[in-house]
Amino acid sequence: MSENFRVALLGNPNCGKSALFNKLTGARQKIANYPGVTVERVAGILALPDGTQAEVIDLPGAYAFDASSPDEEVTRQVVQGEFPGEAEPDVLVLVLDAGNLEQHLVFAQEVLALGKPTIVALNMIDMAERDGLKLDATVLSQALGVPVIETVAVRRRGLDDLKSAIADARAQIGTHADRPVMDATERRLEARTIAKATVYQTSKARRVGDRLDSVLLNPWAGPLILLALLFVIFQAVFAWAAPLTDALDGGAGALGAWVEGALPESFLRDLLTEGIIAGVGSVVVFLPQIVILFLFILIMEATGYMARAAFLMDRLMAGVGLSGRSFIPLLSSFACAIPGIMATRSIADPKDRLTTILIAPLMTCSARLPVYAVIIAAFIPAREVGWGIGLQGLVLLALYLAGIVGALIVALVLRGTLTKGGATGFIMELPRYQLPSVGDIALGLWQRAWVFLRRAGTIIFSATVILWVLLSFPQAEPGESQVDASFAGQIADGLNVVLEPIGFNREISLALIPAMAAREVAVASLATTYAIDAENEEAEAEGLASTLSNRWSLPTALAFLAWFVFAPQCLSTIAVARRETNGWKWPLFMVGYLFALAYIFAGITYWSAVALGL
Amino acid sequence: MTLESLKPGHRARIAAIDWGALPPADAKRMRALGFETGVEVGMAHHGVFGGRDPVAVSIGRMTIALRKSQASAISLEAD
Ligand SMILES: Nc1nc2c(ncn2[C@@H]2O[C@H](COP(=O)(O)OP(=O)(O)O)[C@@H](O)[C@H]2O)c(=O)[nH]1
Ligand SMILES: [Mg+2]
Numbered sequence: 129m130s131e132n133f134r135v136a137l138l139g140n141p142n143c144g145k146s147a148l149f150n151k152l153t154g155a156r157q158k159i160a161n162y163p164g165v166t167v168e169r170v171a172g173i174l175a176l177p178d179g180t181q182a183e184v185i186d187l188p189g190a191y192a193f194d195a196s197s198p199d200e201e202v203t204r205q206v207v208q209g210e211f212p213g214e215a216e217p218d219v220l221v222l223v224l225d226a227g228n229l230e231q232h233l234v235f236a237q238e239v240l241a242l243g244k245p246t247i248v249a250l251n252m253i254d255m256a257e258r259d260g261l262k263l264d265a266t267v268l269s270q271a272l273g274v275p276v277i278e279t280v281a282v283r284r285r286g287l288d289d290l291k292s293a294i295a296d297a298r299a300q301i302g303t304h305a306d307r308p309v310m311d312a313t314e315r316r317l318e319a320r321t322i323a324k325a326t327v328y329q330t331s332k333a334r335r336v337g338d339r340l341d342s343v344l345l346n347p348w349a350g351p352l353i354l355l356a357l358l359f360v361i362f363q364a365v366f367a368w369a370a371p372l373t374d375a376l377d378g379g380a381g382a383l384g385a386w387v388e389g390a391l392p393e394s395f396l397r398d399l400l401t402e403g404i405i406a407g408v409g410s411v412v413v414f415l416p417q418i419v420i421l422f423l424f425i426l427i428m429e430a431t432g433y434m435a436r437a438a439f440l441m442d443r444l445m446a447g448v449g450l451s452g453r454s455f456i457p458l459l460s461s462f463a464c465a466i467p468g469i470m471a472t473r474s475i476a477d478p479k480d481r482l483t484t485i486l487i488a489p490l491m492t493c494s495a496r497l498p499v500y501a502v503i504i505a506a507f508i509p510a511r512e513v514g515w516g517i518g519l520q521g522l523v524l525l526a527l528y529l530a531g532i533v534g535a536l537i538v539a540l541v542l543r544g545t546l547t548k549g550g551a552t553g554f555i556m557e558l559p560r561y562q563l564p565s566v567g568d569i570a571l572g573l574w575q576r577a578w579v580f581l582r583r584a585g586t587i588i589f590s591a592t593v594i595l596w597v598l599l600s601f602p603q604a605e606p607g608e609s610q611v612d613a614s615f616a617g618q619i620a621d622g623l624n625v626v627l628e629p630i631g632f633n634r635e636i637s638l639a640l641i642p643a644m645a646a647r648e649v650a651v652a653s654l655a656t657t658y659a660i661d662a663e664n665e666e667a668e669a670e671g672l673a674s675t676l677s678n679r680w681s682l683p684t685a686l687a688f689l690a691w692f693v694f695a696p697q698c699l700s701t702i703a704v705a706r707r708e709t710n711g712w713k714w715p716l717f718m719v720g721y722l723f724a725l726a727y728i729f730a731g732i733t734y735w736s737a738v739a740l741g742l
Numbered sequence: 743m744t745l746e747s748l749k750p751g752h753r754a755r756i757a758a759i760d761w762g763a764l765p766p767a768d769a770k771r772m773r774a775l776g777f778e779t780g781v782e783v784g785m786a787h788h789g790v791f792g793g794r795d796p797v798a799v800s801i802g803r804m805t806i807a808l809r810k811s812q813a814s815a816i817s818l819e820a821d
Binding site: 234348435 | 764765768774776778787788794795796798803804807
């Protein structure tokens with residue numbers, strides 16, 4: 129058989145492309161780099177009824193080829209075969225929202241004019257019916273001159289028909305159909321005419337969601353509900369995850385002890401227990417928190433509430449020269465700055481977008497959680513400050529707020545200087561409310577958990593192994609400390625000259641080097657360093673938190689926390705910023721300003737704490 | 743009267759749009775969403791707190807969020 133042919137899904141935003149894509153390809157998806165919320169290029173394999181296969185790609189939603197945002201531009205380039213490294217798709221599946229045909233048919237005219245083999249998926253038939261619309265797909269098919277398949281992506285309705293239509297379209301690959309090329313006004317008129325003919329029973333545009341909006345977008349209740357929701361999210365990330373995190377932690381400890389007992393004393397055993405299990409294990413335990421955070425973000429996206437949140441936040445964001453559109457990337461950045469930075473592609477204004485990219489790393493991402501959690505557990509007493517609020521939680525909240533306030537101030541400064549430009553607007557469709565599909569959410573969660581575990585298995589694994597080797601050689605003379613004698617110790621001595629004034633000790637300097645790869649490596653490195661140290665002193669192996677509380681002063685611990693609010697210790701973020709800004713200039717600026725802030729604020733924290741006698 | 747002063751729950755037809763007053767990218771996006779002379783729009787919701795900015799406008803079967811500064815480029819027919 130010939131090689132796979134290529135099918136691209138496209139249409140206006142929120143027409144159900146991704147839902148359809150998930151059902152067509154199942155779990156057989158390949159996500160390039162990191163999955164963004166709605167913007168990343170996602171490819172999968174579709175098994176056709178005749179036993180052959182097709183490669184399917186899910187393109188970012190677009191209102192027109194005449195792009196007004198970078199993600200629309202990606203769609204245009206891919207479809208027209210101009211996207212570097214991406215072969216031109218052979219067959220297009222144009223997804224239309226049956227409940228909003230007049231609007232969706234405008235872009236459809238533009239897609240059809242390309243003359244490629246095209247199939248229309250008339251999706252969300254169920255929602256259209258709920259709204260009281262009745263449509264005739266045959267009329268639509270005749271008007272457009274291409275096959276039209278009625279689908280309900282979330283319920284698999286029409287899926288088999290769509291697959292057969294895709295298989296049939298194979299015969300037309302390479303042919304060009306002459307279809308009329310129209311200007312924008314003609315497209316709109318044509319769309320209106322076709323929609324009128326197709327929809328034979330209509331209703332008032334009143335939707336079930338209007339009543340929800342009058343509460344959720346209420347000028348006073350709306351923001352309070354959003355605030356309460358954000359509070360619940362952060363509470364859940366800690367409270368719900370705790371038992372799971374403890375279980376994983378216990379598992380890693382038990383595994384280490386088992387390996388310790390099962391293997392004879394050897395180089396390999398030390399590498400396994402001190403390097404890999406102590407290092408990688410200390411990071412993997414944070415999986416539950418990351419999954420819970422993403423669960424909320426995915427649900428907010430899928431229900432349509434995320435766009436409402438952007439609407440509510442627009443006023444606040446406008447205050448620092450941004451718009452509500454920046455809210456979604458910034459909220460995603462609480463999970464991870466990488467999907468956050470990629471989600472900025474939906475921001476039309478280039479300066480708005482650049483500013484959002486530059487401040488995204490200030491949002492407290494999940495990789496900081498391991499660092500914060502360990503230090504807080506070690507140094508902040510688990511005391512209640514009243515009303516059932518714990519001191520530890522309060523400190524964590526303060527760290528999150530420090531990042532947010534920092535980001536807002538930086539945005540304000542940047543918009544007045546480097547990214548100065550005309551006031552930007554805010555235009556955003558508020559999609560219909562939906563019940564989220566459990567399958568789609570589960571798939572999204574699985575993909576994100578997998579990305580995290582892969583990171584733990586690759587970057588964090590290699591960083592801890594390299595660090596372990598650097599720490600273990602050369603071997604110390606009797607009586608000398610292993611860490612002092614090691615290569616790593618010598619490197620850290622050098623770095624410590626710079627970091628000592630802000631209260632950092634040599635172990636911190638040592639941990640910061642491999643943590644350039646990813647922040648959570650800092651915890652893994654501290655665990656590895658102290659594990660080697662403990663072995664050297666023949667001390668009882670103790671938990672990392674209690675080790676730290678015995679060895680660090682409180683001002684040092686606080687300075688370390690302040691450092692991580694700002695420090696851009698994540699190679700992947702720097703790499704994605706380079707890709708998204710097309711050059712090194714802005715990522716270097718980002719790294720520079722963030723390190724400067726980290727140094728200054730860690731210093732201020734340390735010296736204030738010392739002055740206060742903490 | 744321009745769109746931003748339409749009361750919530752009320753509808754009106756667009757009399758004219760001052761495209762020149764809008765940044766080109768905004769104008770492009772608004773055209774793509776179907777804003778043009780003769781189209782009926784409605785005020786769905788006003789925005790948050792004191793400024794009531796942005797506003798949510800219904801057009802066709804969609805609801806679109808817009809800043810008041812953008813909505814003010816759209817003049818409505820008096821009825
Ligand atoms: N009721 C219903 N919901 C759908 C259908 N297709 C997609 N959805 C939902 O519509 C929302 C937007 O879909 P999504 O696939 O993310 O749209 P995209 O922006 O085009 O990728 C999601 O909440 C989907 O679960 C459908 O046929 N019927
Ligand atoms: Mg999508």
